[in-house]
Amino acid sequence: MALLPGTGFPGGTHNSVFLQPETSPMKLHILAIAPHPDDIELGCAGTLIRHARKGQATGIVDLTAGELGTRGSGELRLQEAAAAAKVMGVAVRENAGMADGFFRNDEEHQRRLIYYIRKYQPDIVIAAALSDRHPDHGRAGRMIADCCFLAGLRKVETKAEDGQPQQAWRPKRVFHMIQDRMHTPDIIVDISDVFEEKMEAIRCYKSQFHAPDSEEPQTYISTPEFLKQLEYRDALTGKLIGTAYAEGFVCENIPGVRDLDQLIYPELA
Numbered sequence: 001m002a003l004l005p006g007t008g009f010p011g012g013t014h015n016s017v018f019l020q021p022e023t024s025p026m027k028l029h030i031l032a033i034a035p036h037p038d039d040i041e042l043g044c045a046g047t048l049i050r051h052a053r054k055g056q057a058t059g060i061v062d063l064t065a066g067e068l069g070t071r072g073s074g075e076l077r078l079q080e081a082a083a084a085a086k087v088m089g090v091a092v093r094e095n096a097g098m099a100d101g102f103f104r105n106d107e108e109h110q111r112r113l114i115y116y117i118r119k120y121q122p123d124i125v126i127a128a129a130l131s132d133r134h135p136d137h138g139r140a141g142r143m144i145a146d147c148c149f150l151a152g153l154r155k156v157e158t159k160a161e162d163g164q165p166q167q168a169w170r171p172k173r174v175f176h177m178i179q180d181r182m183h184t185p186d187i188i189v190d191i192s193d194v195f196e197e198k199m200e201a202i203r204c205y206k207s208q209f210h211a212p213d214s215e216e217p218q219t220y221i222s223t224p225e226f227l228k229q230l231e232y233r234d235a236l237t238g239k240l241i242g243t244a245y246a247e248g249f250v251c252e253n254i255p256g257v258r259d260l261d262q263l264i265y266p267e268l269a
């Protein structure tokens with residue numbers, strides 16, 4: 001799969017992986033945003049796969065190329081990200097070209113992220129965790145939530161790739177993934193029937209996770225235990241709602257339903 005350079009935020013260094021030909025700006029139902037390629041796969045690949053299977057357009061913006069990762073390289077991570085995107089069936093995956101470890105939740109970075117939110121006009125944003133082991137995760141989680149609000153203010157001016165002003169857009173919902181640290185989920189999505197595909201997407205990151213023949217240094221996430229623990233976590237989350245596997249999300253705004261019947265889970269009834 002080709003990585004198409006230079007189609008992102010004007011003036012930035014970007015790589016875009018368009019899995020469909022780029023025509024007019026594509027509206028997405030769900031846009032998932034996180035700092036490092038592989039964050040999305042670990043935290044919400046199952047949910048993205050489920051929505052893609054419903055025929056809904058999903059996409060990903062990775063804020064950085066994960067170039068500070070101990071194993072592999074930024075370039076390799078982008079290739080692995082493209083392969084994983086294909087497994088998850090996302091329509092688009094872009095890289096915002098921010099600096100791994102050093103991006104900040106400041107105006108410059110916020111304007112860059114607002115550009116992507118307005119470009120894809122998602123109804124739902126899945127964001128990084130609000131606090132986590134890796135400081136990039138929490139910082140990104142806060143920045144993404146801030147930008148989802150700011151993107152809706154029409155006096156915050158940003159430009160599209162063709163130089164035209166972008167329209168204000170505020171996603172209806174922001175759900176934060178649960179990443180390394182356990183958080184109590186506010187809502188849980190059953191991913192039992194797509195769990196194998198989720199693991200296949202994760203295994204696309206050959207440079208990051210356990211590979212017996214790798215000569216690179218062992219890291220926190222490259223031990224054989226890491227992927228096992230991820231499976232246990234998704235199984236335990238599933239146990240909370242009576243399913244085999246699930247992904248949990250944290251919401252700053254409590255989700256509502258029209259009536260209690262929408263919460264009746266057929267398998268539990």
Ligand SMILES: [Zn+2]
Pocket residue numbers: 035036039134137
């Ligand atoms: Zn990460």
